Amino acid sequence: MLKGKIGLAPMADYTDYAYRELCRNYGADFTFTEMISIEALIRDKKESFNMLPKENERNIGIQLFGSNIESFIKAGQMVQNYGDWIDINAGCPVKKVIKKGAGSALLKDLDKLGKIIKELKNNVDIPVGVKVRLGFDEDIAEKIVETVQKNNADYVIVHARTQKQLYSGQANWKRFKDLSKLCDIPLGASGDIYSYNDAKILMEEYGADFVVIARGSIGNPWIFSDKKPDIEELKEVILKHSKMMINDYGEEKAIRRFKKIFIGYTKGLKNARELRKQVAYINTYDDLINVVKGIE
Ligand SMILES: Cc1cc2nc3c(=O)[nH]c(=O)nc-3n(C[C@H](O)[C@H](O)[C@H](O)COP(=O)(O)O)c2cc1C
Structure with a gap:
């Protein structure tokens, strides 16, 4: 799982098969699907099934979003043969998503997030990780990481901003130093990685075990290998x-x-x-x- 150190982050409307394939060609060690709705999967919505990994893809996580525990289990069982691990989206800041208690809204209800992790772990046969932000309104990252660990998630990826910040300001990389001290599971870093060198710095100086790159890879799949195209x-x-x-x-x-x-x-x-x-x-x-x- 998450073999290698530098992966492609999930991005809705971007990280489809073509995007992932190119990033893999240029050195992404692992990739994620776009976020996929558990409720849509359960309703057998064709577009959601089309977002699942294709047969030839390796080292790929399926990212699921939703809020209902039973639906998470059902959807997790439906998709587990398609990918190498499941990633729970607990970071999406979009209104439409948080209104339904999904994405970063789960950071306001850590009991529920914990239960989702635990139940998924108990009911699917592949690893389960979580992608979070530092918090919803305020930075409560230590509490979040504790919850994630206590429920036996296989890794945690932190986008170093709160929901409230959306994509503004700078990602707070310093927080990875704090979190790496208490985190016993692999800690992934996300936020403002715009070069191969940024990725290295986060791992060498800020305590991240691995990194995922989102916006920095748009039109720039070369970022994964530090190679410039002519x-x-x-x-x-x-x-x-x-x-x-x-x-x-x-x-x-x-x-x-x-x-x-x-x-x-x-x-x-x-x-x-x-x-x-x-x-x-x-x-x-x-x-x-x-x-x-x-x-x-
Ligand atoms: C257009 C767009 C779509 C995104 N979609 C998702 C998503 O589906 N799931 C998710 O966990 N994060 C999503 N993110 C967040 C990214 O994975 C990443 O955590 C964030 O953009 C910060 O990293 P960056 O500075 O490398 O872009 C999205 C970000 C962008 C810009």
């Missing part, structure tokens, strides 16, 4: 990425979804501004090829 490789990867998405979603949906990822790929390019303007108007793969030809 323009030709960049063009190739953009077309390969979008082609893989077309295989999975069909052209229309794939191109729509790919636009925001394309913006990531243009970061630092001489004519990034112009390329971003152009991509806003495209509808087809051929349109995309034309934009990619203009990359300088």
